Amino acid sequence: MRKNYGPAYAMPVALWISVFFVVPISIIFLYSFLEKGLYGGVVWNFSLDAYRALSNSTFLKVALITIVLSIAATIITLLLALPTAYFIARSAYKNFLLFLVIIPFWTNFLIRIYAWIAILGNNGFLNNFLISTGITHTYTQFLYNPFAVVIVLVYTYLPFALLPLYSTIEKFDFSLIEAARDLGATKSQSIFRVLLPNIKTGITTAILFTFIPAFGQYAVPQLVGGRNSFMLGNIIARELTITRNWPLSSSISMVLTLITTIGVLLFLRLNRSAGMNIKNEKKK
Amino acid sequence: MPKTKGRFSFFVFTTTMVFFYAPLIVLIAYSFNNSKTMHWEGFSLRWYYELFLHSRDLWKAFGNSVIIALTSSILSTILGTLGAIGIYWYNFRFKKYVQITSFLPLILPEIIIGVSLLIFFAAIGLQLGLLTIFIAHVTFNVPYVLLIVSARLDEFDHSIIEAAYDLGAREIDALLRVIVPVSMPGIIAGFLVSVTLSLEDFVITFFVAGPGSSTLPLHIYSMIRFGVSPVINALSVILIAGSIILAFSTKGIYKYIFQK
Numbered sequence: 001m002r003k004n005y006g007p008a009y010a011m012p013v014a015l016w017i018s019v020f021f022v023v024p025i026s027i028i029f030l031y032s033f034l035e036k037g038l039y040g041g042v043v044w045n046f047s048l049d050a051y052r053a054l055s056n057s058t059f060l061k062v063a064l065i066t067i068v069l070s071i072a073a074t075i076i077t078l079l080l081a082l083p084t085a086y087f088i089a090r091s092a093y094k095n096f097l098l099f100l101v102i103i104p105f106w107t108n109f110l111i112r113i114y115a116w117i118a119i120l121g122n123n124g125f126l127n128n129f130l131i132s133t134g135i136t137h138t139y140t141q142f143l144y145n146p147f148a149v150v151i152v153l154v155y156t157y158l159p160f161a162l163l164p165l166y167s168t169i170e171k172f173d174f175s176l177i178e179a180a181r182d183l184g185a186t187k188s189q190s191i192f193r194v195l196l197p198n199i200k201t202g203i204t205t206a207i208l209f210t211f212i213p214a215f216g217q218y219a220v221p222q223l224v225g226g227r228n229s230f231m232l233g234n235i236i237a238r239e240l241t242i243t244r245n246w247p248l249s250s251s252i253s254m255v256l257t258l259i260t261t262i263g264v265l266l267f268l269r270l271n272r273s274a275g276m277n278i279k280n281e282k283k284k
Numbered sequence: 285m286p287k288t289k290g291r292f293s294f295f296v297f298t299t300t301m302v303f304f305y306a307p308l309i310v311l312i313a314y315s316f317n318n319s320k321t322m323h324w325e326g327f328s329l330r331w332y333y334e335l336f337l338h339s340r341d342l343w344k345a346f347g348n349s350v351i352i353a354l355t356s357s358i359l360s361t362i363l364g365t366l367g368a369i370g371i372y373w374y375n376f377r378f379k380k381y382v383q384i385t386s387f388l389p390l391i392l393p394e395i396i397i398g399v400s401l402l403i404f405f406a407a408i409g410l411q412l413g414l415l416t417i418f419i420a421h422v423t424f425n426v427p428y429v430l431l432i433v434s435a436r437l438d439e440f441d442h443s444i445i446e447a448a449y450d451l452g453a454r455e456i457d458a459l460l461r462v463i464v465p466v467s468m469p470g471i472i473a474g475f476l477v478s479v480t481l482s483l484e485d486f487v488i489t490f491f492v493a494g495p496g497s498s499t500l501p502l503h504i505y506s507m508i509r510f511g512v513s514p515v516i517n518a519l520s521v522i523l524i525a526g527s528i529i530l531a532f533s534t535k536g537i538y539k540y541i542f543q544k
Binding site: 003004005006007008009010011012013014016017018020021022023024025027028031041080081083084086087088090097099100101102103104106107108109110111112113114115116117118119121123124125127128132155158162208212213215216217218219223233236237240246249250253256257260261264 | 290292293294295296297299300301303304305306307308310311314321322323362363364366367369370371373374375376377378379381382385386388389391392393394395396397399400401402403404406407419420422423426427430455480484486487490491500501504505508509511512516517519520523524527528530531
């Protein structure tokens with residue numbers, strides 16, 4: 001028998017992740033049950049205040065806005081990404097078209113947000129254009145609303161959704177669609193009952209890659225959102241750095257962590273069992 | 285096949301491309317504008333002069349970004365690769381623990397990692413600065429390297445490693461002469477992904493950076509907050525051109541990674 005070197009190999013990474021991920025997460029879990037200190041920090045008394053504060057209507061409103069905006073961004077992203085990925089995968093110039101997707105993907109995240117500020121901002125391209133052509137006479141406020149947040153979220157995460165979709169569609173055997181059509185399936189039947197179930201992994205990955213970062217978003221609503229489009233991430237940052245209520249910041253972080261983890265696990269499981277149903281159907 | 289094939293997908297594809305490129309084209313065009321506003325007043329290169337000659341803070345931040353990207357990627361590649369090898373080849377008590385805890389950072393929103401690290405650094409009294417940014421970057425990069433190298437280990441013919449052991453290779457020989465060379469495409473891919481993620485990261489860095497330890501994304505953020513600035517337009521053009529050049533020059537590397 002060879003010696004078991006597994007622990008030696010895995011120990012450095014286990015230590016690193018324990019100290020800089022598991023311990024910090026445990027600390028915010030702990031802090032969420034403590035009282036807040038006067039100037040930030042915590043007082044070591046057990047308290048459920050930070051969780052009670054979550055039932056107040058301002059917080060619930062932000063939570064609702066966060067869910068609505070991130071679901072909207074995910075749906076729009078998917079509706080654009082699916083046909084686009086399909087087109088690229090079927091094209092004779094797929095390498096070049098893929099390259100066109102990779103350029104915005106590699107462009108800095110903040111530059112991509114900034115591009116929209118430069119266009120939609122009060123002194124931006126669109127306002128200058130509308131005023132100089134006489135269509136409008138004063139500045140129109142295009143930014144600082146939920147629509148701006150959704151547009152920029154879609155713009156930011158579309159490449160992340162496109163790439164996994166492309167790679168699964170590219171591997172898909174298109175003779176299956178021809179077979180379905182030959183056997184009398186309509187065009188939409190062949191897409192919904194043959195293509196989509198077969199590229200399920202790509203769709204799941206695309207949804208996760210869009211929804212998770214959108215749901216925990218901080219930068220986009222901070223830069224292009226307004227009062228009515230602040231998301232949970234912004235509240236966490238505000239409680240941490242401005243209001244200095246660390247227990248509240250921690251309890252919101254715990255909620256965000258919990259929702260994301262449960263969401264991901266549920267989604268993966270649903271997807272797995274749905275995939276199995278299809279296989280079973282095929283067997284029948 | 286019917287002739288209408290792809291008409292709808294072509295339409296959506298075109299929409300997506302216009303959506304992708306219209307903002308970038310506006311940025312590029314207005315970087316050559318003579319005015320400080322988004323009102324066209326003639327061609328000029330003044331914002332490029334400004335960017336290259338009068339933006340010392342920006343270049344200092346860029347330098348920080350490069351240093352952190354390289355150092356954190358080297359460490360995360362080493363940690364991640366060793367971890368992947370250990371998990372792949374052996375069974376041990378804390379294996380499940382490593383698998384789960386190294387998967388979680390991939391699915392959690394970035395802000396959670398940023399906030400928890402900030403609170404952690406405050407709790408242990410570590411001054412925020414380049415060191416804390418470095419630690420944070422290694423932490424979010426390691427899971428990616430682990431994932432990518434594991435995928436590579438999954439692919440190749442394992443009998444060559446068995447053969448190495450049967451022929452009397454010591455562990456260190458098997459590691460350096462067999463396992464590492466065959467996993468090299470995965471290791472390089474993991475390293476490149478780490479560098480990219482590190483250069484790109486804004487949210488986590490935002491929380492763990494201290495005064496005077498700005499990175500390029502943090503510097504861009506502080507400029508954007510004051511509204512439209514033609515210097516950012518010029519910088520965007522340089523960054524976009526940079527990513528196109530990188531995309532071309534690393535094409536060979538990616539080909540090597542995917543073909544092996």
